[in-house]
């Protein structure tokens with residue numbers, strides 16, 4: 001079973017993942033061997049190998065003395081292939097267990113749905129520790145036997161230079177806005193391209209339209225989750241319908257999708273409610289958290305996505321919001337509850353709330369609002385610096401405010417909508 005982790009994670013985060021997953025083998029970069037191996041060996045891991053960006057390290061050294069012909073191990077559809085950690089809205093991250101069926105069926109469905117064909121070349125510029133870069137993009141190219149133009153890190157200028165050699169590109173919305181900021185993005189640069197796919201976060205209509213105008217291509221937006229792989233997609237082929245900006249298209253073949261009200265009633269076309277799904281891509285549960293798994297499924301076996309949306313009369317799905325308290329920043333998920341937990345532990349902090357506000361580059365970013373303990377005067381910059389020492393950099397709120405009190409409703413619950421509203425123009 002493969003378990004990828006974001007390379008930005010810090011010690012406390014890695015400690016939790018390794019402790020929870022108890023892997024047999026851990027691979028890290030040579031520079032991190034000291035602290036990562038200590039955590040891993042303490043958790044009972046038997047082997048820690050290193051692998052550098054320049055292909056140095058013990059993993060390839062050890063591999064070079066092995067036979068280079070191997071017997072494949074037979075795996076069944078229900079065997080686990082990967083665990084993808086996704087943060088919980090309360091407390092700790094949960095490991096979504098994905099089976100070979102989940103991954104294979106999704107790759108096959110997408111190969112057909114997106115018209116993968118001989119001669120396709122993929123520009124791969126997404127991180128490979130999340131479903132988008134790891135499965136949607138990589139499996140698409142591998143299953144199709146396609147060449148990939150590989151970017152260890154997204155760089156808009158270098159991507160544009162390579163586009164004339166490519167036919168397929170996949171990105172989160174931030175990649176599209178950064179490409180649009182480059183004068184080099186022209187019709188000429190994309191002349192050989194066949195398909196641009198966007199997902200992981202809402203693509204603004206403004207970006208969708210600007211892309212169409214500048215390149216002549218219509219971005220195909222799709223929707224998925226780590227727990228379900230891909231669920232919906234706008235049509236590839238015009239005969240199946242237009243690619244409609246602001247929507248995530250139709251459920252993919254084999255995917256059941258329904259919208260339900262708070263009372264559990266199925267809602268008719270056009271009405272907004274909680275999105276529930278089932279199908280061959282839906283995971284088999286959270287690693288060692290059977291009770292969490294039960295909570296996320298309905299009695300009749302549908303998975304509650306935590307996304308709020310509607311389906312129109314023609315079947316196009318639109319996501320209008322989320323019932324889960326989650327910020328999606330540049331395609332990375334940031335869970336306010338996790339950041340608040342760390343903030344509340346810092347000296348001088350009585351309580352805190354983290355909310356998402358619009359941001360021109362990342363779509364959405366976190367802003368922290370902190371209440372000081374009586375007599376204490378915590379400084380916003382110092383609080384953010386203290387967080388940065390403990391958490392992956394993309395989780396750090398972009399701004400922090402120290403206030404007298406948090407707005408609460410009569411039930412005593414923090415009114416995050418008021419905080420969001422108060423700070424919505426911060427990065428406008």
Ligand code: MCA
Pocket residue numbers: 126127130131132133153154172174175199200201223224225226229329330331332362365393394395
């Ligand atoms: C970097 N920074 C960020 C983010 N990325 N801040 C907020 N949100 C972010 N996403 C900050 C860092 O903290 C740092 O700040 C500064 O930007 C520079 O960091 P660097 O790593 O150099 O940034 P970058 O290379 O410009 O990265 C931006 C990026 C990256 C390329 C947009 O975030 C990215 O690759 N995002 C894609 C994520 C993804 O693949 N998601 C798919 C999830 P400082 O200097 O202050 O420390 S899969 C999923 O959601 C489902 C299944 C689906 O549907 O696909």
Ligand code: AMP
Pocket residue numbers: 086131198199200201202203221222223224225226227248305306307319322328333
């Ligand atoms: P993750 O936990 O990283 O797998 O993120 C999954 C979440 O990303 C979904 O539940 C949605 O909230 C969001 N998401 C993915 N694709 C889209 C999209 N095209 N539009 C809006 N939200 C999306």
